[in-house]
Amino acid sequence: MTGPGTLSRYIAARFAWGFLGALAITMLLFFIVELIELPRRAEGNYQADLAELMLLALYRLPSRVEQTMIFSVLYGAMWTFIALSRRQELVVIWALGQSIWKFLRAPLVVTVLIGLASVALFNPFAAAMMSKFERFEAQLRLDSKDIGNPSRANPGLWLRQNGVNGPSILHARHSADRGLKLYRVVVLRYQTDSDKVLWINAEEAELIHDRWFLSNAWVANPDGEISFWKAYTISTNLSPAQVISSLSDPGTISFWSLRENIKLADAAGLSSTRYRMQFQALLARPILMCAMILIAATFSLRIFRFENVVRMVLGGLVSGFVLFFVNSWSWEIGTLGMVPVMVAAWFPALVALAIGATAIFVQESR
Known part of the structure; x- marks a missing residue:
């Protein structure tokens, strides 16, 4: 690490690998959970063998991963920052005169790129796979002999x-x-x-x-x-x-098709609130992911001590979960029309970003 450019590339690469590792673990966990949950879902509704259940789980997996991708950003950032601290690399970085904001510039740029890719590329893929899940599950229900049993009707x-x-x-x-x-x-x-x-x-x-x-x-x-x-x-x-x-x-509709569906619903005199909420939430996702980076930095950019690791990890995870649930609650009230869609979609991300930035400014001034 001989210069600012080299240092930024190194930090960006470490964070990118941390994010990909967290994403891979998340995908594996969700796949296992789906394999456990799908037989319960199928019971009394349709019959499916292991290969069909695995295919259903694969179809549903991208949608589940997309919903919690912000946690992969959080986990990847915390793992990266704690690893740098454990290896005393943070001490060297601070000794080079790097401020926290210069240090975070590389992870934030990578996060923005991840957020944009998740909206423009991964969301359409997840929506298409979710549509395949619905069609395949519906076909299994249609082919099942138990489908007509009224005692099991939904x-x-x-x-x-x-x-x-x-x-x-x-x-x-x-x-x-x-x-x-x-x-x-x-x-x-x-x-x-x-x-x-x-x-x-x-x-x-x-x-x-x-x-x-x-x-x-x-x-x-x-x-x-x-x-x-x-x-x-x-x-x-x-x-x-x-x-x-x-x-x-709305989860089965691609980001690129949402505006068309909004126009169709408005032209038919129907409520387009769900689609507007989905569209604005996707636009706000890169900001929400950047807020996760600041949360991770607030708790993880400290001198490494084993007795502080648990406190650092728990602090970051609890803060991340609080933000996730606030965002989910804001989604619900926005969908119900209790608050304007723009407020419901953007308020949690912007507030979390402001709180995280303030915490880092305070931490840097000490």
């Missing part, structure tokens, strides 16, 4: 709609493709000129333009006659944007 999804032949109520056990494809569908269609009801049971339903296309449908008319239709259509006044807004999870 509340499912409900839609009320109007059509050319009258109003109807649609219930589905599961959905995929942001709600545009439904599985195990029951439709109660009311006749426009009477109070009679047409009962329809179908394996699948897919919304294309202004019609639901049902597959393998059993239709019971008001007179009690039952007929089987390989393909059956029902008109609807619901647009794809309305269905997506009602049924889709």
Whole structure:
């Protein structure tokens, strides 16, 4: 380490490896947890062998990792800073006249790059994998013999709609493709000129333009006659944007598609709060990650003593968890519309950044 540039590259490389190590451990832990949790989720709903459960876990893993990636930043930074302190490298760095802020410049730059990559690249990948998870799980439910057992039924999804032949109520056990494809569908269609009801049971339903296309449908008319239709259509006044807004999870929508979904929901007169919250939260993620760096620095950039290690680690972890839960709580109240979306998305990150910066200024002035 013969110069400021070399020193910065060294610190950046150490932090990058620390982050990747923490990320790898997080992925392994989540994969194990998913393998334990998925059989419980499948019990009574669908049958899956070990290979199918592992595939489901892999599909779901990126979404889980994305939700907690800020902790990988925190753990990687703390490991890097404590390792530098343990090897007395911090003493040498301070002796070279480096301030804390100059020292943190390299980790902060790497963190900003990580944050931007997680939003622009990893989020679309995680959203695509989560969509695959929903489709694959829905197919397993469809193929399972236990799927039709009403004693094990879940509340499912409900839609009320109007059509050319009258109003109807649609219930589905599961959905995929942001709600545009439904599985195990029951439709109660009311006749426009009477109070009679047409009962329809179908394996699948897919919304294309202004019609639901049902597959393998059993239709019971008001007179009690039952007929089987390989393909059956029902008109609807619901647009794809309305269905997506009602049924889709923002986690299955790529960052690059969120603005389009916001526009579609607004044009349909529906609430776009969830999508706006997701969009702003993703934009704020690099700032939140930088706040994690400052939290790690506040507790870890000290002269290494074994008796202080536990206190340093616990202090950083507790602070990180507090920030995570405050951010999650802010997400919830923002989604419910209790506070403006911009405030809910940006307030935790900016406040944490300000508190961390203040703590470092105080620490440096001592």
